[in-house]
Amino acid sequence: MHKETESSTTARRPACSAGDKSLVVENLRKEYTRGKPVLKNISLTVAGQCTTAIIGPSGTGKSTLLRCINRLIEPTSGRILVSGQDICALRGANLRAARRRIGMVFQEYNLVERLSVMENVLCGRLGYISPWRAWLRKFPQEDIDRAYDLLDMVGLTEFARARADELSGGQRQRVGIARAVMQQPHILLADEPTSSLDPKTSVEIMELLREVAAVNDIPVLVNIHDVSLGRRFADRVVGMSKGEVVFDGVPGDLTDAHLKLIYGGEDWLA
Amino acid sequence: MSSATVARPAPFAVNWWSRLGYLLAVLYCLYALSILDISWDRLLAGLDNGARFLGAMFPPEFKRWKLLIDNLLESLQIALISSLFGVLVSLPVGLAASRNLMPDWLTWPARAFIAVCRSFHPVIFAILFVKAVGFGPLAGILTLIFASIGFVAKLFAEAIEEISLKPVEAARAAGAPFLSVLAFAVLPQVLNRFIGFSTYQVDSNLRNSTMIGIVGAGGIGGTLAAAFQRFDYSFVCAILLAIIALIMVSEYVAVRVKGVFQ
Numbered sequence: 001m002h003k004e005t006e007s008s009t010t011a012r013r014p015a016c017s018a019g020d021k022s023l024v025v026e027n028l029r030k031e032y033t034r035g036k037p038v039l040k041n042i043s044l045t046v047a048g049q050c051t052t053a054i055i056g057p058s059g060t061g062k063s064t065l066l067r068c069i070n071r072l073i074e075p076t077s078g079r080i081l082v083s084g085q086d087i088c089a090l091r092g093a094n095l096r097a098a099r100r101r102i103g104m105v106f107q108e109y110n111l112v113e114r115l116s117v118m119e120n121v122l123c124g125r126l127g128y129i130s131p132w133r134a135w136l137r138k139f140p141q142e143d144i145d146r147a148y149d150l151l152d153m154v155g156l157t158e159f160a161r162a163r164a165d166e167l168s169g170g171q172r173q174r175v176g177i178a179r180a181v182m183q184q185p186h187i188l189l190a191d192e193p194t195s196s197l198d199p200k201t202s203v204e205i206m207e208l209l210r211e212v213a214a215v216n217d218i219p220v221l222v223n224i225h226d227v228s229l230g231r232r233f234a235d236r237v238v239g240m241s242k243g244e245v246v247f248d249g250v251p252g253d254l255t256d257a258h259l260k261l262i263y264g265g266e267d268w269l270a
Numbered sequence: 271m272s273s274a275t276v277a278r279p280a281p282f283a284v285n286w287w288s289r290l291g292y293l294l295a296v297l298y299c300l301y302a303l304s305i306l307d308i309s310w311d312r313l314l315a316g317l318d319n320g321a322r323f324l325g326a327m328f329p330p331e332f333k334r335w336k337l338l339i340d341n342l343l344e345s346l347q348i349a350l351i352s353s354l355f356g357v358l359v360s361l362p363v364g365l366a367a368s369r370n371l372m373p374d375w376l377t378w379p380a381r382a383f384i385a386v387c388r389s390f391h392p393v394i395f396a397i398l399f400v401k402a403v404g405f406g407p408l409a410g411i412l413t414l415i416f417a418s419i420g421f422v423a424k425l426f427a428e429a430i431e432e433i434s435l436k437p438v439e440a441a442r443a444a445g446a447p448f449l450s451v452l453a454f455a456v457l458p459q460v461l462n463r464f465i466g467f468s469t470y471q472v473d474s475n476l477r478n479s480t481m482i483g484i485v486g487a488g489g490i491g492g493t494l495a496a497a498f499q500r501f502d503y504s505f506v507c508a509i510l511l512a513i514i515a516l517i518m519v520s521e522y523v524a525v526r527v528k529g530v531f532q
Contacts, residue, residue, distance in 0.1 A: 134453045
């Protein structure tokens with residue numbers, strides 16, 4: 001579909017199916033203060049049902065990268081194409097329409113604690129319905145049916161009317177994923193989705209993200225700081241260091257030398 | 271153990287400046303007391319007067335209960351109507367004043383408006399509105415609407431400024447328009463507190479509505495002032511008891527209303 005960006009350190013490409021839903025990031029640059037870029041010329045293409053893990057030390061710009069993709073943070077320069085549409089120049093209603101195609105899963109779930117699980121899942125449809133329908137909770141029946149289907153998938157059907165603050169961390173993240181999938185996105189972004197969870201739940205969440213990618217035939221982009229978890233579940237690993245991509249390839253090619261390059265130091269690798 | 275010989279700093283630092291501040295505050299209060307001609311003799315004489323006054327109030331006299339109920343109902347109506355409109359106006363004003371959701375060019379005028387509403391005591395507003403629209407409940411209602419905005423809109427704004435922005439971020443990421451973000455990510459976080467502030471304002475308006483009648487803005491205050499001027503202390507007592515009963519009933523209702531919304 002799209003031209004693969006050349007990566008500096010690897011030649012082998014991950015085996016991802018070439019779907020029609022894709023994300024292309026070209027020469028993305030973000031400076032919070034002038035002359036101090038957090039992201040320097042990031043270029044990245046993901047397409048098809050491919051799970052890509054972005055690894056890198058804290059503060060290297062992983063979260064900034066994901067938030068630039070749906071313009072929660074404004075990029076300084078560069079291009080971002082979602083299924084071929086450049087979203088960097090969009091404003092107002094057009095930007096909101098584009099955001100519907102980008103699902104996002106958050107580290108701290110970002111649920112509305114005082115609303116029911118069902119209302120939280122339906123939050124994913126807010127971009128599609130008018131505000132007065134949102135105020136009156138008048139969602140189309142097909143949205144409600146889909147929400148129930150998704151709750152079935154994530155195993156929370158009996159919690160549909162429970163308040164979100166009654167759920168455990170793992171359950172909340174499942175609601176967060178269901179909410180993102182409700183958008184019928186062309187791409188799913190997950191910003192450290194497992195960082196607040198125990199190891200077993202983390203594995204379950206990563207499995208669920210893979211399932212979501214497969215069922216909906218969409219690429220998933222996961223920021224993750226657990227390298228072994230990323231290796232285990234990703235088809236492709238992108239290593240970032242100091243705002244630049246320093247590794248891009250299949251998990252099997254990720255060597256200790258690469259990890260040293262990404263995180264610096266070596267004692268922790270022992 | 272081994273560090274017994276090393277000098278350690280005192281665990282709690284002594285702040286001489288704050289001690290000096292407290293000392294100055296106490297000294298100034300003593301000085302002000304000496305200036306203002308306040309003495310034990312006057313206090314004792316006042317207690318004596320007060321005792322005679324209280325004696326004249328009992329037994330309370332409810333013969334004119336119809337007038338009492340009518341005026342009390344007028345106060346209640348003034349309080350409820352002004353609370354309703356005060357809260358309705360406060361919702362957009364409070365939202366406009368919240369600095370975490372709104373741009374500076376909007377929060378500053380909204381905050382200035384709230385500050386003006388807050389800067390005058392209801393009695394001053396009442397005097398102004400009696401001049402503007404004449405004696406009667408309309409002046410009282412306008413008075414308490416402004417008093418409500420000054421209080422409730424400010425608390426609304428503060429409640430909105432304390433919400434977690436994470437759900438807001440999630441709703442925006444889903445492409446939700448601003449009004450939908452309010453419905454799903456903001457209102458659920460503040461609704462409880464809004465109910466609390468609003469019932470508190472009803473309570474406050476009730477108390478204020480019994481008072482603004484004194485300057486002619488309707489309600490039971492006018493009757494109370496008239497009874498005072500006629501030295502009709504047993505009727506004054508009946509009015510005061512009725513006001514206490516009304517406030518207690520409203521307190522009970524407020525607790526029940528808050529219970530409904532958890």
